[in-house]
Amino acid sequence: MPDATEEFQRRQALKEEAKAEGSLHDIPLQREVAAAADVPGAQLPPGVDRELADAAGAGIVIASQRELAWRRFKKHKAAMVSGVVLIIIIIGSLAAPLLTSYTFSETDVTSPLQGPSMKHYFGTDTLGRDAFTRVLYGGRISLLVGFAVAIIATVIGATIGAIAGYYGGWLDNLLMRVTDLFLSVPFLVVLILGSLLLGPGVLDTVIILSLFFWMYDARIVRGIYLSMKEKEFVEAARASGASNRRIIFREMLPNAMGPIIVASTLAVAAAILTESVLSFLGYGIQPPTPTWGNLLDDARNLAVSAPWLILFPGIAILITVLCVNYIGDGLRDAFDPQGQGKSL
Amino acid sequence: MTAQAARDVGVTGAMLLELDSLNVRFPTEDGVVRAVGGVSLAVREGETLGVVGESGSGKSVTFLTVLGLVTKAQADISGTIDFRGQDLLQQPEDELRSIRGNDIAMIFQDPLTALNPVLRVGDQIAEVFLAHQKMSKAEAMAQSVELLDLVGIPKPKERSRQYPHEFSGGMRQRAMIAMALALKPALLIADEPTTALDVTVQAQILELIDRMKDEFGMSVVLITHDLGVVAEHCDSIAVMYAGKVIEYGDRDDIYYRSEHPYTWGLLNSIPRLGEGADRLEPIRGLPPSLINLPPGCSFHPRCPYRFEPCDKEIPALLPSDGHHASACHLPLEEKQRIFSERVVATG
Numbered sequence: 001m002p003d004a005t006e007e008f009q010r011r012q013a014l015k016e017e018a019k020a021e022g023s024l025h026d027i028p029l030q031r032e033v034a035a036a037a038d039v040p041g042a043q044l045p046p047g048v049d050r051e052l053a054d055a056a057g058a059g060i061v062i063a064s065q066r067e068l069a070w071r072r073f074k075k076h077k078a079a080m081v082s083g084v085v086l087i088i089i090i091i092g093s094l095a096a097p098l099l100t101s102y103t104f105s106e107t108d109v110t111s112p113l114q115g116p117s118m119k120h121y122f123g124t125d126t127l128g129r130d131a132f133t134r135v136l137y138g139g140r141i142s143l144l145v146g147f148a149v150a151i152i153a154t155v156i157g158a159t160i161g162a163i164a165g166y167y168g169g170w171l172d173n174l175l176m177r178v179t180d181l182f183l184s185v186p187f188l189v190v191l192i193l194g195s196l197l198l199g200p201g202v203l204d205t206v207i208i209l210s211l212f213f214w215m216y217d218a219r220i221v222r223g224i225y226l227s228m229k230e231k232e233f234v235e236a237a238r239a240s241g242a243s244n245r246r247i248i249f250r251e252m253l254p255n256a257m258g259p260i261i262v263a264s265t266l267a268v269a270a271a272i273l274t275e276s277v278l279s280f281l282g283y284g285i286q287p288p289t290p291t292w293g294n295l296l297d298d299a300r301n302l303a304v305s306a307p308w309l310i311l312f313p314g315i316a317i318l319i320t321v322l323c324v325n326y327i328g329d330g331l332r333d334a335f336d337p338q339g340q341g342k343s344l
Numbered sequence: 345m346t347a348q349a350a351r352d353v354g355v356t357g358a359m360l361l362e363l364d365s366l367n368v369r370f371p372t373e374d375g376v377v378r379a380v381g382g383v384s385l386a387v388r389e390g391e392t393l394g395v396v397g398e399s400g401s402g403k404s405v406t407f408l409t410v411l412g413l414v415t416k417a418q419a420d421i422s423g424t425i426d427f428r429g430q431d432l433l434q435q436p437e438d439e440l441r442s443i444r445g446n447d448i449a450m451i452f453q454d455p456l457t458a459l460n461p462v463l464r465v466g467d468q469i470a471e472v473f474l475a476h477q478k479m480s481k482a483e484a485m486a487q488s489v490e491l492l493d494l495v496g497i498p499k500p501k502e503r504s505r506q507y508p509h510e511f512s513g514g515m516r517q518r519a520m521i522a523m524a525l526a527l528k529p530a531l532l533i534a535d536e537p538t539t540a541l542d543v544t545v546q547a548q549i550l551e552l553i554d555r556m557k558d559e560f561g562m563s564v565v566l567i568t569h570d571l572g573v574v575a576e577h578c579d580s581i582a583v584m585y586a587g588k589v590i591e592y593g594d595r596d597d598i599y600y601r602s603e604h605p606y607t608w609g610l611l612n613s614i615p616r617l618g619e620g621a622d623r624l625e626p627i628r629g630l631p632p633s634l635i636n637l638p639p640g641c642s643f644h645p646r647c648p649y650r651f652e653p654c655d656k657e658i659p660a661l662l663p664s665d666g667h668h669a670s671a672c673h674l675p676l677e678e679k680q681r682i683f684s685e686r687v688v689a690t691g
Contacts, residue, residue, distance in 0.1 A: 232457040239411055239452075240523060241445030242475045250471060254462040 069258070069334040079330020082323035089320055093139030102130035104137040105288045113306050123308040125298060135312050138290035142272050143320070145206055145291070149271035152210040154264035157217025158256070162248050164218070165225025176222065179215045187212045191274070192283045200286040205278065209271055217263050224256045258335025265328035269321045276317055292317045357388035359426075360563050361410065361531060366423035368402070368409050375635040379405040381587040382423070384661075387531065392557065392564040394574030394595075396610065397584035400631055403567045406584075407533045411450055412440035428530075445472055449524035453536040455516035459508035465519050466492070466504025472526040491522040495552060514545035518552065525556055532557070533565045538573060550577050571610050575599065580667075583607050586632050586642035589661060593668035603670035603679045605647045608687045641673065649674060649682065 073079060092099065108128030116123045122131035164175040191208055198204040228234065229252070237251045272292075278284035279293025280300070287294055292313045299309035368380035380402040387393045397403045408414045410425050412432065425432040427448070432440065444450075452458035460468055469488035473479050479487075485504070492500035495518040508516055517537060524532055534553060538546035554577055557564050568574055574581055574595075581598045583591040583606065591604040602608055609627035629646035632638050638645050644654040653659075653673045661671040672679065 232452055232454065233460045235413060236450070236452055236458040236520075236523075237460070237471070238413055239444055239450040240472045240475065240526075241441050241443070242471065243441060246471070246475055251460055251463070255460070257462075 069331075073330050073334035076330035076333055078326045079333075082326035082330075085319065086323040086327065089139060089316070089323070090143060093136050093143060096133065096136035096140065099136060100130065100133040102133040104129065104134050104290050106130070113302070115306075116308050122312045123306065125306075125309055126302070131295075131309060131312060134290040134295055135292070135316055138292045138295050138313060139316060139320075141202060141285060141289060141291040142275060142293065142317070145202065145209065145275045145285075146268045146272035146320075146324075148206045149209040149213055149275075150264045150267040152206065153213035153267055153271075154217050154260060156210065157214035157263075158221045158253070158260055160214065161218035161221030161223075162225050162253065162256075165222035166229055166244070166248050166252070168226070168229075172222070175218070179218050182212065183215050185212075188277070191278055192281065195278065195283045200284065202285055202289075205275060205284055209274055209278075213267050213271060216267070217260065220259050220263050221256055224259060225252060228252055228255060258331075262328050262332045262335065265324060265331055269324040269328070272317065272321055272324070357390050359386060360389045360391075360428065361385075361387040361565075362424075362426040363406070363410070364424045364426070366406060366409065366425060367421065368405055368414060369420040370418065371420065372635070376420075377634045378587055378637060379419070379634055380409065381637075383584070383587070383589055385582055385589065385592070387563050387565060389530070389563055390557075390561060391580065392554075392566055392578045394578030394581040395565060395567045395584060396569065396571055396574055396581060398569050398631055400586075400634065401584040402587035402634075403584050404535055407450070407535065407565060407567060411444055411448060411533065412437070442476065445529070446476055446527050447529055448531045448533065449527070449529040450533040450535060451517070451520045451524045451537050454540040455513065455520045456508060456540070458520055459516060461508055464505055464507055465511065469504075469519070469523045469526055472523055476527055487526070488522070491526060492519065495519070495522045495525070495556070497522075513541050514548060517541060517545075517549050521549075521552060521556065525560060528560050529562060531563045531565065533567070535567045536569065537566070539568075539570075546573070553577070571598075572614050583610070586637060587634060588642065588671065590643065590672070591670040592661065593670075597668040601668065601680070602683055602687065603664060603668065603674075603676070604672050605649050605674075605682075606643050607670075608683065609646075611687055641671070649678075 106129060108124070110128065111120075111124055112126050112128045114120055114124045114128075120130050120132060122135055125131055125134070160175050160179070164172040191212065194208040194211070195204060198208060225248075234247060234251060237247050242251065275284055275291065276293030276296060279291050280297045282294075282297055284293050285291050287298065295313035296310060296317075299306065299313070303310050363383055363385045366380055366383045367378075370377040370379055383402070383406050385393070385395075385406075395403045395406070405414060409419075409421060410427075410432065412435075414421070416433075421433060423433070427443070432443070435443070459465070463471075466485055466488045469491055470481065470484035473484040473487055474481070489500045489504045492504055497503050497515055497518055503511070503515075508519070511519060517540075521537075532553070537553065538549050541549060550573065553564060553566070556562070566574055566578060578595055580592070580594045582589045583598065583604065585606050591598065591602065591607050593601075598607060599611070602611060606627070609625075612625040613627065615624055627646060628648075632642055632645070638655065640653070640655040640657055641647070641650075641659050644650045647654065651673070657673070659671040659673050661669050663669040664676055670679075674682075
C-alpha cells in the first residue's frame with residue numbers, strides 16, 4: 001500500500017511542521033493535523049506503532065561531505081595529535097603574557113647568557129632577555145605570518161586558477177604564463193630585494209611572501225576547474241541562468257574546497273619556514289620584535305657557547321611545521337576517500 | 345519544412361517557440377560535425393512537444409542551442425530561434441542569461457550528476473532565485489521548501505537541508521524539476537528526464553511534469569529516445585534522425601498514420617502486450633556518422649524500402665495534410681499501404 005504510506009508520511013510532515021512553526025500557518029494546518037489525528041489505524045501499515053513510526057520518520061540522517069571528511073580525519077592519528085599540539089602552540093603564543101612574567105624586550109644585564117633554569121625556562125640571551133618569553137612572542141609573529149600568507153596566497157591563487165580553468169583559451173594561457181613566470185623567478189633573491197624595497201615590517205613581509213605563494217594553489221585549482229566545468233551540474237547551473245561569476249564561486253568553488261584547504265595548509269608550513277629563512281638572513285622582521293627566524297639569527301654566533309638560544313626557536317619551528325604538514329596530510333586523506341595509500 | 349508548415353502542426357494556441365532551419369555544425373579535427381541540419385519546429389503555448397530520436401540524432405544539441413548553451417564560439421550556428429517574437433540567436437549573452445531559468449528552464453537526464461554534489465538541495469534551488477531576483481536568503485529558502493513540497497517531496501523542510509546523494513533517484517529528479525520550475529518558466533525543456541530512473545519512477549516523474557505543466561500553464565519539450573514514453577504525454581511529436589526532423593505531426597499522426605520508414609522501425613521496436621510477435625524487429629544497421637553523412641536521404645542505407653531517388657536526393661519535409669509532414673520519397677499511398685500491412689498498429 002504505497003499510497004497509504006505516502007499519505008501517512010505527508011500528514012506526519014504537516015504535523016511536524018505545525019509543531020515546529022509559529023502561528024502564521026496554524027489555522028489551516030491545525031485542521032489538517034486534526035484530520036491526521038483522526039485517521040484510523042488503517043492509515044498506518046499494519047502492526048506499526050504510531051509513536052515508533054513518528055520516531056522513524058523524523059530520523060533522516062544528515063551526513064554532509066564535511067562531516068564525512070571529519071570522520072576520516074579523526075582516523076588519521078598523526079594529524080589528530082598534530083592538531084592538538086598546534087592548538088597548544090597557538091594558544092601558548094597568544095596567551096604569552098599569562099605564561100611569563102617577563103616582557104620580550106626587557107633586558108637584564110646582570111644575567112646574560114644563562115642556561116635553562118626554573119627562573120628562565122629557555123635561558124637568557126646576550127642582553128639577559130628571557131628566551132622563553134621571546135620564543136612565545138616570536139611564535140605570534142611567525143604563526144601570524146604563516147597563516148596570513150597562506151590565506152592571502154590561497155585567495156589570489158584560487159581566484160586566478162579558477163578563472164583560468166573556467167574560461168580556458170587565451171585567458172588561461174595568459175594567466176598560466178604569468179604563473180610560470182612567478183615560479184621561475186629565483187624567489188629568495190626577489191624576496192630579499194622586495195624586503196629592501198618595502199621595508200622589514202610584519203605587513204611588508206606578509207605581502208612579499210604572499211606574492212610568491214599563490215602559484216601552487218593557482219595550478220591546483222585550474223586543474224580542478226578544467227575537469228569540473230564539463231560536469232553536468234555546471235551546465236545545469238548555466239541552464240538555470242546563473243552568471244559565470246556565480247558558477248565559478250558559488251557552484252564550483254565548494255567542490256574544489258578539499259584540495260584548496262590541503263594546499264593552503266601546506267602553504268602555512270612553507271610560509272613559516274620562508275619567513276624564518278628571510279629573518280635569519282636579516283631581511284625579514286627586525287629585532288627587537290622577535291620571530292622564530294630572527295631569534296635564530298640573533299643566536300647564530302652563539303651556537304656553541306649558548307646552544308639553547310638556537311635550540312628552542314629551532315624546535316618551535318620544527319614542531320610547528322611538522323604539525324602543519326601532518327594536518328595537511330590528514331586533510332588530504334579526509335577529502336579524498338578514493339586515495340588508497342597514506343602519502344608518507 | 346518551412347516555419348509556415350511547422351505552424352500548422354499540433355494544437356492551437358499562441359506560438360511560443362519557433363525554430364526555422366536551424367543548423368549547428370561543430371568544427372573538429374576530423375571534420376565538420378553536422379549535429380543539426382536544418383531543423384524547423386514549433387511549440388505552442390500549453391503544448392507538449394515530444395522530440396524522439398536515437399543518440400546523436402541532434403535532439404539535445406537543438407535545444408541546448410535554444411538555451412544558448414551551445415554558443416557561436418563553439419559551433420557554426422545559422423537559422424532563427426524565435427521565442428516570443430525575438431530571435432534568441434541575436435540576443436546578447438546577458439539577455440539570454442535572464443531568459444534561461446526565467447522563461448526557459450531545462451531538466452537533465454541524470455539528476456545525480458546535474459545536481460551539485462556539495463550544496464544542499466534547498467540551497468541549490470534557492471540559488472535560482474538569488475541569481476534572478478532581489479531576494480533575501482531566508483525568503484529564497486522558504487520558496488525552495490515550498491517548491492519541494494509542490495513536486496511531492498515528503499518532509500520538504502528536512503529534505504531541503506540534505507545533499508543530493510541522500511536523495512533517491514526519483515526524488516533527485518523531483519528536486520531538479522523544482523529547480524526548473526522555480527521562476528515559473530513559459531517553456532520547460534526536459535532532456536530524457538526519465539532515462540536514468542526505474543520504470544515505476546519514470547511514470548511518476550512524467551505525471552509530475554504533466555501536472556506541473558497544467559499548474560503553471562507551461563509548454564514542455566520532452567526529449568526522449570523512447571516512443572513509448574512520449575505516447576501518453578505529448579500533443580505533437582517530432583522524430584529526428586541524423587540531425588534532421590524526418591517526421592512531424594500530432595500524436596495520432598505518428599502512432600496511427602506514420603509516414604516514415606524510420607518511425608515505422610521505432611514503432612516496431614516497442615514491445616507490446618498481447619501481440620503475437622515473438623521477436624521485436626530492430627532497425628538494421630547503425631546511425632550514420634554526422635561528419636560523413638550518406639548522400640541523399642540520411643536513412644537510406646538502413647531503409648528496407650529505398651528505391652531510385654533515395655541515395656541521390658535529400659527528401660524535403662513535406663506536409664501530407666494540415667498537420668502531418670514527413671521527409672521520405674515514397675509516394676503517400678505506398679506509405680499508407682506499408683504502414684497498415686507491416687507496422688503493428690497501436691492499441
